[in-house]
Amino acid sequence: GVALDEKFLRKVALNYGGDDSVVGAATLLINKTDLVTLGDVRGSDKKAVYEITPDASNPNTGVIKDGGLAVPYCINSNLASGTTAYGQAKNFELALFSNYEIKVSEDFAFNKGMLAIGGDVELGGDVVVKGGFVVATVA
Numbered sequence: 001g002v003a004l005d006e007k008f009l010r011k012v013a014l015n016y017g018g019d020d021s022v023v024g025a026a027t028l029l030i031n032k033t034d035l036v037t038l039g040d041v042r043g044s045d046k047k048a049v050y051e052i053t054p055d056a057s058n059p060n061t062g063v064i065k066d067g068g069l070a071v072p073y074c075i076n077s078n079l080a081s082g083t084t085a086y087g088q089a090k091n092f093e094l095a096l097f098s099n100y101e102i103k104v105s106e107d108f109a110f111n112k113g114m115l116a117i118g119g120d121v122e123l124g125g126d127v128v129v130k131g132g133f134v135v136a137t138v139a
Contacts, residue, residue: 001139004037006049009066012086012136028064028073029085034138035075038064082138091132098122 002011009028017023030038041049052073054062060075071086079085100121108116127133 001137004034004041004138006041006043008038008041009050009064009069009071012084012134013069013071016086016134017131023088025090026071026086026088028071029076029079030073031077031079031081031083032075033081034084035073084136085133086136087127087133088129091127091129092125093128094123094125096121096123 002008012028013026014022016026035052038050039048039052043049049066051065052062053065054060062073064071064073076085098121100119102117102119105116105118108114
């Protein structure tokens with residue numbers, strides 16, 4: 001396990017990939033509670049160790065900086081507190097198991113000029129590259 005401390009980001013990001021490389025274009029999937037915990041980490045000078053900058057257009061994503069190391073993050077409530085995943089999104093494949101259906105109805109709120117849109121699909125996904133994601137649990 002790892003600790004949500006001043007070394008967390010470097011341990012996760014710089015250990016991703018093989019011994020001869022640091023793999024880029026990876027994202028940290030993290031529970032909101034753990035993101036808050038990282039924001040509370042202070043150095044010996046009492047200053048925040050991590051600079052967390054939410055994306056203005058989608059605050060569920062953003063960048064965590066530790067000095068020159070900048071790692072994109074995405075809040076994922078499906079991860080239990082104390083569990084993070086780090087990897088490249090292209091290593092996850094989404095597969096359709098059925099045709100998709102989309103229906104539009106003008107009947108739902110006709111007097112308000114609103115449309116109701118419904119969809120139906122069977123799908124699933126999985127990591128398709130060995131080591132494509134690293135799961136870190138907090139010790």
